[in-house]
Amino acid sequence: MAVNARARLLSTAEALFYAYGIHAVGVERILSESGVGRASFYRHFAGKEALVTAVLEGRDARWRAWLSERVAAHGGHPLNIFDALAERFSAPDYRGCVAITTMTEIADRSSPARQMAALHKTRVVELVEQLLRDADVPEPAARAKQFALLMDGAIVTALREGTPDAAWRARGIAESLLAA
């Protein structure tokens, strides 16, 4: 139990932030659920905000790796992005995107957490653009921004409806974009 305190803090915090939001989860709860001592926490992180930023950074990397993998598994076409999203939306405890949550919960645009959330979205757009390029879709940069808007719209809609329907709806819109 005395090793990997940092890793346990990160995974526990990520699960709690995802499920309940950032402001709703106190340091106290993260400590008790991770089994990490109070002092150890402040040895690894400058404070709660640093933990939030680190969680966002880790989630960014793993989320994009997951998306790449699932898109490839579904055939590798950019439209398969929405098949991947549908998998996530089907989870009964789906709670949206932590980056979006961060943007709604933290008003200060210059905050490290906000900037990390913005960076995540930028990187996702780049990933989508590469997928479009690989599929020889014309004007991949403009298309990627459109796809990103559809992805965010689907995520928010799925959070509201609690079903994967929004992924299919977004996929249909994306299809008609590519057909035009």
Added chain:
Amino acid sequence: MAVNARARLLSTAEALFYAYGIHAVGVERILSESGVGRASFYRHFAGKEALVTAVLEGRDARWRAWLSERVAAHGGHPLNIFDALAERFSAPDYRGCVAITTMTEIADRSSPARQMAALHKTRVVELVEQLLRDADVPEPAARAKQFALLMDGAIVTALREGTPDAAWRARGIAESLLAA
């Protein structure tokens, strides 16, 4: 100063919840900025959650009235929805949609605030559907759901980018949907 305590509470709370989120704003701050006494607050509302719900209800009505009015001012076509959104997105202190914020901040789906937020989105879809019907767009119900997804995507994207560009992007997507 001794009149309209309830109305002052609602408008102050709405401004603060919009700007900083729900969990980040304490009752204390709402009281001091509205000039309402602590006791008066609990005479008018059962608690913070009741205030949140009341704010969401009022905002729902005014937001839809505003959208109807702006769409009409822009010509009355369903595509003018995105012209209206662009106006909002241009505000330097634009902070997204309180209903979306509520859904990300409050995990409990059965909470009155969450249900009010969900009701708002349902009513917006109905409004959009009516606009589509008035414009003789085929399959208005399905189109309305697509438009709603584009609207939510645009709102989240605008919150991230801080520019009205997302409204034009969503409008472009909506145009190609209607052209197909």
Added chain:
DNA sequence: CCCAGTCGGAACCGATCGGTACCGTTTCGC
């Protein structure tokens, strides 16, 4: 004119917030 209703202000409650300091223990490299 007076009284009932509404109001703002303040004291107070237990709980929790993020953060600091100190303690004794466990682990691991040398």
Added chain:
DNA sequence: GCGAAACGGTACCGATCGGTTCCGACTGGG
């Protein structure tokens, strides 16, 4: 096997959380 580093636990800090209670002032209708 010894010392340094990392660890979990606890007590404590001022501030704030949402909520209750009481009080004095102001206001408007009969």
